[in-house]
Amino acid sequence: MKVFLDPIxxxxxxxxxxxxxSLFVIDEFGFAQxxxxxxxxxxxxxxxxxxxxxxxxxxxxxxx
Amino acid sequence: MTEHFADVYPGLTPRFVIGESGSRxxxxxxxxxxxxxxxxxxGGLIDQLEQAGLRGRGGSGFPAHRKWRAVRDGxxxxxxxxxxxxxxxxxxxxxxxxxxxxxxxxxxxxxAAAVVGADRAVIYLSHPETVSSVQRALEELPPRPGSVAxxxxxxxxxxxxxxxxxVCRSINGGLALPLSKPxxxxxxxxxxxxxxxxxxxxxxxxxWIGRNGADTYRELxxxxxxxxxxxxxxxxxxxxxxxxxxxxxxxxxxxxxCAGGLSNGIGGVLxxxxxxxxxxxxxxxxxWCYDAMRAAGSGIGCGAVTVLGCDxxxxxxxxxxxxxxxxxxxxxxxxCVKGTAxxxxxxxxFSQGSAEPDALANLARWGTALQGRGACAFLDGxxxxxxxxxxxxxxxxxxxxxxxx
Ligand SMILES: Cc1cc2nc3c(=O)[nH]c(=O)nc-3n(C[C@H](O)[C@H](O)[C@H](O)COP(=O)(O)O)c2cc1C
Ligand code: SF4
Numbered sequence: 001m002k003v004f005l006d007p008i009x010x011x012x013x014x015x016x017x018x019x020x021x022s023l024f025v026i027d028e029f030g031f032a033q034x035x036x037x038x039x040x041x042x043x044x045x046x047x048x049x050x051x052x053x054x055x056x057x058x059x060x061x062x063x064x
Numbered sequence: 065m066t067e068h069f070a071d072v073y074p075g076l077t078p079r080f081v082i083g084e085s086g087s088r089x090x091x092x093x094x095x096x097x098x099x100x101x102x103x104x105x106x107g108g109l110i111d112q113l114e115q116a117g118l119r120g121r122g123g124s125g126f127p128a129h130r131k132w133r134a135v136r137d138g139x140x141x142x143x144x145x146x147x148x149x150x151x152x153x154x155x156x157x158x159x160x161x162x163x164x165x166x167x168x169x170x171x172x173x174x175x176a177a178a179v180v181g182a183d184r185a186v187i188y189l190s191h192p193e194t195v196s197s198v199q200r201a202l203e204e205l206p207p208r209p210g211s212v213a214x215x216x217x218x219x220x221x222x223x224x225x226x227x228x229x230x231v232c233r234s235i236n237g238g239l240a241l242p243l244s245k246p247x248x249x250x251x252x253x254x255x256x257x258x259x260x261x262x263x264x265x266x267x268x269x270x271x272w273i274g275r276n277g278a279d280t281y282r283e284l285x286x287x288x289x290x291x292x293x294x295x296x297x298x299x300x301x302x303x304x305x306x307x308x309x310x311x312x313x314x315x316x317x318x319x320x321x322c323a324g325g326l327s328n329g330i331g332g333v334l335x336x337x338x339x340x341x342x343x344x345x346x347x348x349x350x351x352w353c354y355d356a357m358r359a360a361g362s363g364i365g366c367g368a369v370t371v372l373g374c375d376x377x378x379x380x381x382x383x384x385x386x387x388x389x390x391x392x393x394x395x396x397x398x399x400c401v402k403g404t405a406x407x408x409x410x411x412x413x414f415s416q417g418s419a420e421p422d423a424l425a426n427l428a429r430w431g432t433a434l435q436g437r438g439a440c441a442f443l444d445g446x447x448x449x450x451x452x453x454x455x456x457x458x459x460x461x462x463x464x465x466x467x468x469x
Binding site: 004006007008009010011012027028029030031033061063 | 243244245246396397398399400402403406433437438439
């Protein structure tokens with residue numbers, strides 16, 4: 001499973017980093033940064049999906 | 065720089081800067097006599113591109129065959145676009161090609177359309193002289209039964225307007241600003257169709273391979289960087305201009321043998337257009353090929369190299385470029401707006417001689433942390449500027465401009 005982040009939509013609310021910290025951090029400029037190239041570690045699929053669903057800007061896409 | 069002047073590496077038999085095209089436009093008759101528009105066997109051409117090792121000349125260096133194959137294997141109808149926007153401020157080679165050899169570009173585009181099975185072919189332009197030359201070339205072109213009509217799409221000149229998703233968005237009637245990926249144009253571009261966006265030089269190179277074969281193509285250049293390339297040499301050199309050069313010579317040789325050597329010493333080098341940031345004079349010792357330029361911490365990019373004179377202060381140059389990144393940003397991605405501003409503010413302090421102690425560490429970090437973060441690679445260029453400056457400013461060579469003659 002792979003996650004994509006739309007940097008045009010991201011406004012830096014940070015819900016993704018709260019819900020799925022293995023995949024998202026908020027960087028020093030206040031915007032989400034994808035970790036691990038967006039590849040979701042085994043066992044983290046649900047929290048990745050929740051992070052995508054929880055993004056107010058709908059900036060997170062999921063493939064696979 | 066004389067924009068439509070081009071020449072050939074001394075002693076090289078040119079493939080692209082042929083006849084008198086270096087100094088004036090070739091006529092249709094001259095192009096036909098040179099083999100342009102002669103039939104090419106389209107089956108197997110993508111394999112030939114792969115064997116030839118052709119890489120994109122728009123800046124990314126992406127293997128051409130992979131993109132052509134992906135578009136061909138996508139669903140019909142398909143679209144091909146010749147990208148002649150040439151947004152890099154220090155590059156002139158696409159303008160030379162479009163102005164003096166517009167038929168070679170049209171020929172390459174028609175060939176690409178035939179190979180990938182496109183029913184729409186667009187030439188994407190911004191510089192006015194290229195629009196008139198391509199228009200003239202299309203008007204004098206006799207009807208070619210079975211080939212697609214070629215359209216011209218004109219966009220207002222701007223750096224990001226040449227980025228591939230901005231290209232498709234503009235042709236689709238939108239703003240010439242990048243979009244987030246995925247999808248990439250080969251999946252969904254013009255009209256939402258699989259679209260081959262290719263630099264104009266790449267198309268002309270591909271047609272040459274189609275007519276002469278991959279083996280002949282590889283007779284020049286190196287095994288990992290085969291063939292020749294159109295480079296733009298500018299700044300502190302005696303004969304700035306566009307040159308067709310083989311890969312595999314040192315950058316210093318190219319500047320010496322093509323451009324007549326340095327005119328005002330050397331205080332540094334900007335490579336890859338402005339995209340690869342700044343290097344010190346030692347870059348002239350690096351071999352002009354993809355691997356060696358990358359190993360030297362720089363890159364080939366679109367092939368434009370600007371030599372900074374020994375009287376140009378590197379801190380002032382990078383501060384100016386960083387400000388340009390702020391102004392040219394499409395301002396769509398939060399991280400690009402904030403990141404380019406932070407880089408410019410920090411480099412401005414270096415220029416004024418009042419940088420804080422942690423400034424170099426910040427620049428070095430942004431040089432890597434901001435890579436790949438924007439919707440397009442524009443931010444990577446600003447990050448490269450930050451990262452390369454932080455590296456050379458800590459090496460003693462950079463602080464010692466070399467005066468020549
Ligand atoms: C900010 C930005 C500007 C670009 N401008 C141009 C351009 O002016 N011309 C061009 O051919 N490619 C440009 N590119 C690269 C294109 O996105 C694309 O990779 C290229 O047109 C593909 O052609 P190629 O594979 O033949 O190199 C730009 C890329 C970026 C990130
Ligand atoms: S990275 Fe910068 S230039 Fe590219 S789309 Fe985002 S804001 Fe625009």
